[in-house]
Amino acid sequence: MTDYPFSPLRAGLFVLLALGCMYFNLMPIQTTAETLVMPDILLGLAAAWVIRRPHCMPLLLTAALFLLSDFLMYRPVGLWAVIALLIVEFMRGQRDVLRNRPFPAEWAAFAGALAVGLIVEAVVLQLTLVARPSGDIPLQVFAVTVVAYPVLALLLHSVFRVRAPKPAERSRRLGRVV
Amino acid sequence: MWRAIRRVLLAGICLTLVGIFVLWRIDNPRVEALRLSLMDRLLPSFEWTISPLTSLSRMVSDFQELDRVYEQNRELRRELQRMKGWREAALQLEQKNARLRALNNVRLSPRISYVSGEILTDSGSPFRQSALLNIGRIDGVQDGSATVDGLGLVGRVSGVGERTARVILLTDINSRVPVLVQPSGQRALLTGDNTNAPLLEFVEDPAQLRPGDRVVTSGDGGIFPSDLLVGTAAVGPQGRQRVRLSAEYKRLEFIRVLRQAPSETIPGTGDLIGPSFPLDEITVQGAIDD
Numbered sequence: 001m002t003d004y005p006f007s008p009l010r011a012g013l014f015v016l017l018a019l020g021c022m023y024f025n026l027m028p029i030q031t032t033a034e035t036l037v038m039p040d041i042l043l044g045l046a047a048a049w050v051i052r053r054p055h056c057m058p059l060l061l062t063a064a065l066f067l068l069s070d071f072l073m074y075r076p077v078g079l080w081a082v083i084a085l086l087i088v089e090f091m092r093g094q095r096d097v098l099r100n101r102p103f104p105a106e107w108a109a110f111a112g113a114l115a116v117g118l119i120v121e122a123v124v125l126q127l128t129l130v131a132r133p134s135g136d137i138p139l140q141v142f143a144v145t146v147v148a149y150p151v152l153a154l155l156l157h158s159v160f161r162v163r164a165p166k167p168a169e170r171s172r173r174l175g176r177v178v
Numbered sequence: 179m180w181r182a183i184r185r186v187l188l189a190g191i192c193l194t195l196v197g198i199f200v201l202w203r204i205d206n207p208r209v210e211a212l213r214l215s216l217m218d219r220l221l222p223s224f225e226w227t228i229s230p231l232t233s234l235s236r237m238v239s240d241f242q243e244l245d246r247v248y249e250q251n252r253e254l255r256r257e258l259q260r261m262k263g264w265r266e267a268a269l270q271l272e273q274k275n276a277r278l279r280a281l282n283n284v285r286l287s288p289r290i291s292y293v294s295g296e297i298l299t300d301s302g303s304p305f306r307q308s309a310l311l312n313i314g315r316i317d318g319v320q321d322g323s324a325t326v327d328g329l330g331l332v333g334r335v336s337g338v339g340e341r342t343a344r345v346i347l348l349t350d351i352n353s354r355v356p357v358l359v360q361p362s363g364q365r366a367l368l369t370g371d372n373t374n375a376p377l378l379e380f381v382e383d384p385a386q387l388r389p390g391d392r393v394v395t396s397g398d399g400g401i402f403p404s405d406l407l408v409g410t411a412a413v414g415p416q417g418r419q420r421v422r423l424s425a426e427y428k429r430l431e432f433i434r435v436l437r438q439a440p441s442e443t444i445p446g447t448g449d450l451i452g453p454s455f456p457l458d459e460i461t462v463q464g465a466i467d468d
Contacts, residue, residue, distance in 0.1 A: 023224065026299040028309065029235050031430040033349040033374050037304040059184065063191045067198070071213045072220070073302035078199035082192050089188060128203050133351045133372030137304045 003055050004165060010056035013160065014049060018065045021045055022072055037140040039148035042069050043084045047110050048153040050088050051095045052164045062088060076130055083117040099164050103153070111146045118142055210337065217310060218339030221298050225312055228298065232431055292326075292434040293317050298342065307350035307372065308333075311433060314341040322401050324436045330407040330424030331355070331395060332433055345433065348376050348408070348423060357408055357421075358396035362386040365396055368408060368421055375412060378419040389413055393421050403438050 021042040030038070042065070050057055066081035090113050091098075098106045118138045125132055156162040202209040243250070295313035313319055315338050323335045325345050333353065337344040346353050353370035359381070366381040381387055391411040397404025409423040 022302070023227075025302040026221075027231060028228070028297045028300045028430075029231070031297070031300050031307075031309060031347070032427040033307050033347075033372050038302075059187055059191060063195065067195065068216075071216050074213075074306045074308060075303055076199060077202040077209055077213065078195045078197075082195035082199070085188075085191065085195070130203070131351055133305060135372065137372075141304065 004053055006055045006058075010053060010162070011058065011061065013162075014056055015061065015065065017045055017160070018042055018069075022069050025069075025073060037137060037144055039144040040084075040141060041145075041148055041152060042066070043087065043114070044110075044145055044149045044152045045156070046084070046088050047091045047113075048149065048156050049162060050092045051098055051106060052156065052162045054092050054095060057088075059085075076125065079124060080121060083121055087113045087117050095164075103150070106153075107146075107149060110149050111142075114142060114145060214337045214339050214342075214344065217344075218314065218342045221310060222312060222341050225298060228296065236429075291437045293319065293437060294432050294434050295319075295343070296432055297430055305372070307347040307353075307370065308336075309345045309347065309430065309433070311343045311345060311435070312341065313435065314339045314343050316340055318437060319343045319435050320437070323438070324395070324402045324406060325433050326406060326436065327425045327430060327433055329426060330409060331402075332425045332427075332430065334401070335435060343435070347427070348425075349374060349427070355402065355408070356396045356398040357393050358404075359387060359411060360392040360394060362388075362391065365398065366393075366419075368393070373420075374427065375414060375420040375422050377414075378411065378421055381419060384419060387411055387419060403436060406436075 024041060025038050030036075046057065046062060046065075063081065063085050066084045067078065069075075070077050070079075070081045087110075091110065094109055098109060118141065122132075122138055198209075293313060295311035295317070298310040298312050300310075301308040311319075311325075319335060319338050321335055321338050325332045325335060331348065333345045333347040333350070334355070335343050336346045348355065348368065348370055349372060350370045351372050353368070353376070355368040357366055357368045357378070358364070359366060359378075362383075364382045364386060367379045369377045369379045371377055378387075378393070389410075389412050393408045393411055395402045395404055395406040395408060407424050409421045409425075412420050412422045414420040
């Protein structure tokens with residue numbers, strides 16, 4: 001294991017930040033239609049976090065938070081939660097590769113996963129005949145969320161000190177194991 | 179070992195979530211009720227954050243307007259001058275109206291009472307246009323009530339919790355309101371499509387519709403009271419009939435929920451008026467035979 005172990009304090013911080021994200025999206029500042037689309041910062045936060053501290057994000061907790069956000073934001077209940085959870089799991093699986101690459105690789109991986117997720121969501125909603133407004137809103141969601149991702153990652157890195165184990169630290173540990 | 183357990187857990191959670199989605203699709207009202215009770219439980223605790231937030235956003239928008247204060251001031255003066263003229267006209271009309279009413283002995287419909295609430299949250303999603311109010315069943319809010327701001331119709335209450343109520347705004351894709359276009363008196367359906375100016379559909383004769391016509395609720399269907407101001411008719415970019423809403427959606431903060439006393443219905447057609455006739459002998463005979 002090269003990752004930091006589970007710490008309840010960090011997990012608590014994650015829950016707090018996730019609730020903050022939901023509140024940020026719910027703030028009553030966009031009551032008109034056709035305003036700027038807000039990014040899905042909860043997903044961005046979870047994806048950026050899972051690469052840095054995967055063990056502070058238990059599966060059940062993450063799923064519960066995504067489900068709660070589905071409930072609070074008037075989305076079709078459960079669908080986006082399962083897609084977001086799979087995106088996060090994908091990022092979790094790729095973390096060892098992504099940590100050794102520069103940040104743009106991580107960013108691109110997130111953008112790709114998000115694009116696939118949004119397409120799957122659109123297709124499923126189309127198949128289950130859920131009414132959606134026509135237009136390019138999913139495209140806008142994609143754009144603003146991808147743009148917001150580096151900001152979230154920077155925020156996690158510098159303000160909340162959520163960082164991946166340093167390469168030096170890893171190699172030392174590895175050496176000890178060997 | 180741990181990894182295998184984890185994989186099973188992940189599969190289980192995903193299946194549960196998909197199951198919830200299917201349940202939502204099949205038994206929508208029950209899940210929506212769950213959603214509402216959840217919000218009812220959670221969101222009123224955030225109420226204290228609203229007033230600093232709205233004052234902050236207002237400060238920002240005020241600051242944006244600061245640079246055109248001079249221009250605005252002149253504009254307002256000119257408008258005030260015009261308004262004074264209109265006020266005079268309105269006062270005269272009101273007096274005239276009152277006199278005519280007294281002559282006619284007209285009884286107006288019982289006044290609609292209302293309860294005001296503050297917006298707690300918006301929908302949080304770009305796909306939905308709704309708002310959550312901080313008043314609910316204990317304040318006498320009913321499902322389906324009309325909501326207005328100071329100027330015009332805002333939306334319809336859809337979902338009432340104990341302390342919160344959800345309002346579907348007219349701009350939401352699920353919003354349908356029967357309206358009347360004045361002065362031509364045509365009925366139409368106001369259909370939201372996630373833009374700021376909802377569509378006007380099923381107009382009887384679109385040729386009679388002119389931009390700038392007043393659009394009011396018609397009261398058809400018995401859910402909304404009639405003659406609530408909705409907005410003015412306009413033509414959209416693609417030549418479709420739309421309505422520019424009167425309610426100030428940009429600065430929605432307080433919303434009135436109308437409490438309409440149920441109007442009396444007239445059951446059936448009238449009976450014959452006159453002295454009660456003796457029963458027809460033939461039918462009485464028939465009844466005895468049976």
